[in-house]
Amino acid sequence: MAKRILIIDDDPDFVAGIKSILDTAGFEVDVAYDPKTGQKELQSQTYDLLLLDIMMGRGAEGVMIARKLRKDAKLREMPVLIITGMREQIAFLFPGEPIHPRFVEVDELVEKPVEPTMLIEKVNALIQAAEVRKALTQ
């Protein structure tokens, strides 16, 4: 069964580029173009991974979503791949450093634009790690 991914990002052109790569790689992809719709989708459907933009709407609304997810018993274990164009805010990003105090281990962060092979690698790795975690707790 194809893995399901939700993208929450307010730039439709950017989403088109990301979505078609994931489509080609065999994922089933849904899109929400604003945080509100995104949260509704997350509640009503089941996804294997969330691709999340940070700067949306009035500011860093992506961070708010990430925070809410961590408090949600049902969605807490869903991996989140953060995709951001805000290079200046993460300029001091070094391998092995925590991404941001607000994010947790199941999160990863990549910069826009994302190379297709890197994107697919990260997505697969995050989904697999989540499945392993799930199998262990059962």
Add this chain to the structure above:
Amino acid sequence: MHSKPKILIIDDEEVVLDSCIQILGGESFQVSTALNGSDGLRLVQELQPDLVIVDLKMPGISGFEVLDRLEEIDPTIVMIVITGFATVSSAVDAMKKGAYDFLPKPFSPEEFRIIIRRGLEKRKLILETIMLRHEKELLREHFAHIVSHELKAPLNAVQQNIFALEFELSGVLNEDQKEKLVRIKVRMEDLLKIIDSWLRIISVNIEELEKNFSPIQMTTPIYKALENIETIATRKNVEIVSSFGVKLHPVWGDVLSLSEAFVNIIGNAIQYSRDGSKVIVKAEENGTDILVTIKDFGIGIPKEDLPHIFEGFFRVKSGQAAPTGHGIGLVVSRQIIEAHSGSITVESETGTGTAFYIRLPKYFIEKSNKS
């Protein structure tokens, strides 16, 4: 100063106050007076004058004390002293306390008018400078916003779609078509890199950096930087030869921002190195400094470019190209190093190579008392 300039005169002699009012009479100024220092200071709070004239010799609070308090209340107020005992030393003392000018008694109406005019001109300049500084800050913020949102977001979307196209058409495109896509991708990547560097230049906030300072080993940020650019060095087949003095004296700084500076400088050295050559990274004690040397044996920097490689694009004179050739990263690096009270210098010869010298003062305990 759109409304009438406000002038306050503090003098214990009523005759002086009256004649001053007479000289300044008419519609152009709003003149207030006080017969002693404490009344004068009260009026300052109330009126917020542009210019205050203070007699140095008064009963009660002395003129010097009034100057001190005025400076505390509002350092942008222009202060002029009048003095009956027109000795050079009292005038000099008054100037040291921040007075803009002094007028010895007795003075002619013309002398008084001239000094008032100059004082108000000074006040205007002070206010304009404050306003310009504020505008510059706003502009910087707006510029950062425009660059990141209006410029970067569309480019990201374009590049992402090119990635998608290339990915989906990988089995269909012929070599010629693939090459075209590569050209588009590479140019797009260059553009995005330049925007990132600009964003870094405008968003390096030196005051923010200083908040994270602590005594550190200079080798810590260097190791971090080396770890970060190892892959680039391997890809370019450049060997990094590092040698660090044993147990170096600590420096006062922030590991992350310093490693960013070293990533930029070492990265540059690798980028301009020849395939198979070496980059030397050395850290040692040098007098009161810790000296880091980063030396490559690459193409070198042309003499005419050398004085400009650390300049921000703001400072580049018209007609001169921005320092894109050797990376805007060097500008950010310089800002970071200078925020650490350090310095960066460069020696280079075309065809032979380039050496960067980074000096940071050794950290001693007394220094922390300053903050």
